[in-house]
Amino acid sequence: MSGIEDTSTQANAGVGTRRARRAGAGRPRAVGRGARGAGGWRPPTAGLAGSADRRSLIDLGAVSLLLVIALLGFAPVLAGGWFVVAGVLGLLVGVASGWLSRVLGLSAILTALLAIVLYFLVGTPAAIPGQSILGVLPTLGSLRGLAIGAVFGWADVLTLGAPAAAPDYLLVLPYVSAWLTGLVTAVLALRWLPRGTRSLGRVSVLLIAPAVLYAATVVIGTDEPFWAVVRGTAFAVVALVWLGWRNPFGRNASLQDRGTLARRKLVGTAVVVAAGVAASTLGGAVTSPTVDEARFVLRDVVQPPFDPVDYPSPLAGFRNYTADLDETILFTVDGLVPGDQVRLATMDLYTGRLWDVAGADVATNGSGSFRLVGGTFPEPELFTEADTRSLQVTVGGYSGVWIPGVGAPSSITLEGADTERAESVRFNASTSTTVLMSGLSEGDEYALTSETQVVPSDDALASVEPAAVSMPPVTDVPEVVASKMAEYIGNAATPIEQMRALETALHTKGFLSHGLASDSVPSRAGHGADRIEELFTRNQMIGDQEQFAAAMALMVRELGYPARVVMGFAPENVVDGQPTEVLGGDVTAWVEVPFEGVGWIPFYPTPDETEIPQDQNPKPQTEPQPQVRQPPRVEKKQEDLLTSVDTEDGDEDDKDEAFVLPAWVVWTAIGVASPFLLLGLWMLVIALVKSARRRRRRRAPTGHERAVGAWEELVDGHAELGFAVPVNQTRAATASSFAAQRARAGAKRRSSAVEAPAADPSVSAALRGLAARSDEAVFAGGDPSTEAVDALWSGTRSEVLGATRGVGWWRRLRSRLRVHRSGTARSHRADADRSRRRKGATSRVATGRP
Known part of the structure; x- marks a missing residue:
């Protein structure tokens, strides 16, 4: 302590020799905890002045450069280059949090709280700018994405195809990684390191965070690394050069000796850089994996989520139910109410060949986005509950991965299933579809609780616009679809009127035929572009639910509104309080269109008429109608012609609506x-x-x-x-x-x-x-x-x-x-x-x- 006291005394007395300043800088503990000298006790400095603090900033800058090099490892798994911006901003937020922690003298808990607040404030423009207000202000969706991405984004990036561009919260991964490592590095460099002697071992602790981040980007990457040799060489050279110049050797040497040592350090630095480049080049050529070998990455051992692309489209097998399983009991359901329809699968992607479930490479949040769930399912994003169903299902002749249900399932229990099979349940909240990866077979039983969707009247939907739901694209649509859509809509103005016009035209102008031998006119299976064109160009529209539902969904999509096709069963022998046997002949399909604030509304365009007329129809003869004497005309009073209007209720409604705050105001206040x-x-x-x-x-x-x-x-x-x-x-x-x-x-x-x-x-x-x-x-x-x-x-x-x-x-x-x-x-x-x-x-x- 005598050296410290002498140094402080000399500094306070005005003896400003270089040796005294260097001795004082070499013992930051006296400055951090109060150095005793001629001027009495001096409190810890809160600024970043002084030689020790300059060295801390140099340490922080070098380690930050290493973190940026490590962040480039996200390139193979994240599409685009915005991840670099997200990572750099996350690094700045983490470093700023550590700097404010030192300036304000915050405790560990307050430092973490400050860092979390800054994480959410800056995270929206950095990682999820598409969900921000004016590109900067956070929204409820962006805050939710920042939380979900930090927790579940790691699993998503391992199970999605690389490079992944969706969901939006994937960019949270580089942001949160840089934020966390930057925070740890700043706290260590600005608060922990100055408290003791800055030996080479203590300084090397700062390399832990960059090394961990570098390794993390490697294991979550792909078999094809991103600039492996360049990044590895740059990381090693920067770390070695920084540690070499950080070595305090020669601190007490004379000026002449210091000049010699500086020149030697420059030469040594050049040698280290050259040796590092040569070693990495030669080492990369020798140790690079051959064709038969591959480096270890987690995505090769992590089980991916359910991929519906691996299974045939459910709608493509529609005729199998009507032809081969017409009288087969597929499953028995206890708890159905007359009018209920059993949902099987939802399809929102049309490829010109068929309607199918969109895979993760097309839309990660569409009909193919299935997530692991427990016994309770998340609520659908666009849904209005009407009633609750508690169903008990026993599987008979049905087999497949799609779990039949009603409405939007909220919970499921597999009877007698082990833990592994119970964990194979996957759920899609946007389509309310459930799958069992191990598949259902005869004898399986499960209990299902679900809610049904409210279906308002057309008058209630007259002023409601279709919801702006992101949908996968439709391709190779026949041109006749657009022309028939314009013909059927006519003068319909509102969206619900246009939907009903399409539904009514298909329902009344078409004829039902499953293509069976008992049908009067053959009906070809399928719903590809050629089959849809045939449906509209023949003398009569002939088909079943497969063709009419597919055609109406394409018309709605050509109109510019979202639409999807749902395949399921519509049993006709439902009796309250009794189990219902669902047969293969009960198979059906319908169209669903989302309406803002309401949910997905069903439409049934399939005709009921099975008597198909011949191509040449004789002109019907007019038959004289018997004359019927008209009743005498009764004059109505003027007051009878008036319809009473209750204005008081309307006023109350207006008053209630006037005092309803917008949702964004409520969430902003929260x-x-x-x-x-x-x-x-x-x-x-x-x-x-x-x-x-x-x-x-x-x-x-x-x-x-x-x-x-x-x-x-x-x-x-x-x-x-x-x-x-x-x-x-x-x-x-x-x-x-x-x-x-x-x-x-x-x-x-x-x-x-x-x-x-x-x-x-x-x-x-x-x-x-x-x-x-x-x-x-x-x-x-x-x-x-x-x-x-x-x-x-x-x-x-x-x-x-x-x-x-x-x-x-x-x-x-x-x-x-x-x-x-x-x-x-x-x-x-x-x-x-x-x-x-x-x-x-x-x-x-x-x-x-x-």
Whole structure:
């Protein structure tokens, strides 16, 4: 410590030699905890000035460069180059959080809280700009994406095809990775490293975060690495050069020797760079995997989610049910209500060959996006509940991965299934479709709870627009679809009128035929582009649910609205309270179109007429109708012609609508209020912790321990207000330091021009008195009286309150968010014990006892 004290004394006295400055910079512990010199105790500096802090910034810059090199490893798995922007912004947020933690002197918990707040504030424009307001302000969807992406994005990026462009929250991966590693690096470089000697081993700790991030991008990548040799060489060279120049060798050398050492370091740096490039080039050529070998990546061993592309389109097998399984009992359902339809699969992708379930490479949030779920399913994004169904299903002749259900399932229980089979359930919340990866077979049973969709009247939907739902593309659509769509719509204006016009035209102008031998006219299976063109170009439209549902969905998509085809079963023998046997002949298909704020509304374009007329129809003969005498005309009164209008209800509705706040206002208010609620909750927790600390000290078993607790409470109260606590000093010296700091704080609060105001004599006397009484209680040799300890606690409380009133509101707020634990309790108790032992030994010698 003598070297440190000499250096501080020389600096304070104006002796500014280079050796003194370098010696002071080499011992940052004295600066961080208060260096004692001619000017007294100096509190820790909060800025980033000084040689030690410049070195910290250099360390932080070098490690940040390594983190950027590691972030480039996301290139093979994330489409586009925006991930670099997201990663750099995440790194800046993490580093800024660590820097503010040092400047404000925040605890670990407050640092984490600050970092999380900045993570969500900056995360929207950085990682999910498409869901922001004006490109900057966060929304509920973007905040949700930032949370989901940080937790579940790692599994998604391993199971989706690389490079993945959706879902939107995948860009959260580089953002959260850089944010976390940048935060850890900044805290280590700015707060942990300056507290001790900056040996090469301690400095090397900063390489842990970049190395972990580099390894993480490798294992989540693909078999084809991204610039493996270049990135590896750059990472190794930057790390070696930085560590080489960070080595404090030659610190105490002369100027001439330093110049020689600097030239040698430059030469050594060039040699290291050249050797690193050569070694990486040769090593990459020797150790690169051959054709038969591949490097280890997690996506090769992680089981991907259910991929519907691996299975045939359910609608393509429509005729199998009508031809081969017409009278076969597929499954028995207990709990159906007349009018219920059993959903099997939902298709929203048309390829020109068939309607199919979109795979993850087309739309990761469409009909092919199935997720692992437990016993309870997530709620659909666009759904209005009408009723609840509790179904018990027993599988008969049906087999397949698609689980039959009604409406939107909310929970499922496989009867007698083991854990592995139960975990093979996957669910798609956007289409309310459930699959069992292991497949259903005869004898399987399951219990299903679901909700049905509200279907409003056409009048209620007259002013409702179709929802803006992202849908996979439709390709190779015959031109006749658009022309027939325009013909059938006619003068229909509203979207629901246009849908009903299409539905009515197909239903009334077409004829039903499953292509069976018993049908009067053959009907070809399939719903590819040629079959749809044939449906509209023949003399009569002939087909079944497969063709008419496919055709109407294409018309709606040509109209510019979202639409999808649903395949399922419509049993006709449903009786309340009795199990229903669903046959293969009950198979059906329909069209669903989403309406804003309502849900997916079904449409049934398939005709009921099976009597198909011949191509040449004879002209029907007119038959004379018998004349019927008309009833006499009755004149209506004027009041009968008027329709009563209840204006009061309308006024009430208008009033109610006038006071309904927009959803964005509500969520904005919640977002603004949430930080304050968290702040209040944290202040409550800190208050409870301080109360427990004070109660524990006040109830110590001995009097001198309670006296020590009173002094510790005084020290902790001043430390929490931002006053520097001198290290290894007597209580009297600590009291004098507190008095001087309180005088400076008061002068600063009053904007006084006095640079070094004198301490208030009353405050100084009170603090010194508390210090003297604490020393007396500890070192007097016996336990102090209860009255003396109570007086000591009372004086402590008064001085802490006085110190609180003497600082500004910001320091008072910080004191309510911080918990300081005085580290002098053990030393005081040890001193007291040693004092007692010494007094006891002296007493025994005086009395002649052994």
